[in-house]
Amino acid sequence: MKNNNDIRFLKNAIKYNGKKARVWYSKGELVGFPKETITIYAKDYGHNLPKELNPINETDLMTDYFDKDRARIPPTSKYYKEVLKQLLRKWKTDLQYKFQRN
Numbered sequence: 001m002k003n004n005n006d007i008r009f010l011k012n013a014i015k016y017n018g019k020k021a022r023v024w025y026s027k028g029e030l031v032g033f034p035k036e037t038i039t040i041y042a043k044d045y046g047h048n049l050p051k052e053l054n055p056i057n058e059t060d061l062m063t064d065y066f067d068k069d070r071a072r073i074p075p076t077s078k079y080y081k082e083v084l085k086q087l088l089r090k091w092k093t094d095l096q097y098k099f100q101r102n
Contacts, residue, residue, distance in 0.1 A: 007050050007079065009086045011093065014040070014049065021048035021069075025087040034074045038083050042069040053079070 008015040013022050022043040030037055042048040042055075045066050049055035053071035073083045 007052060009079070009082045011086050011089045016050040016052075019048075021050075023049070025083065025090060027084075027087055030072070033072055034076070036075045038073045038080070038087055040071045040073060040083065044068065 006016070012024070013020050015021075023040050024043060026039045026041065027036070028039075029035060030039070040049065040053065045059075045068055049069040049071050053073070055069040055071045057069045058067045059065060073080055077083075
């Protein structure tokens, strides 16, 4: 039986606690983070990512600045392998689409 608190990473979303957050993944060098860190970006405004990922959201309602959640997943994270798997799936799909169009 699945634990209701489990986080499930999909190619274009994250499922957790009966919710679904649409996301996209990015991998690149970031200042102040380990070299292989992956960033997960929420596609929608608000606080959408699970708290277990320590999301960053700098929304400031006083200045009408709205931000989307993002989370940094370093190689030492227990979620890293699953997030990397989904990032690679997305890259593969993108490459297949690109070559089909040419």
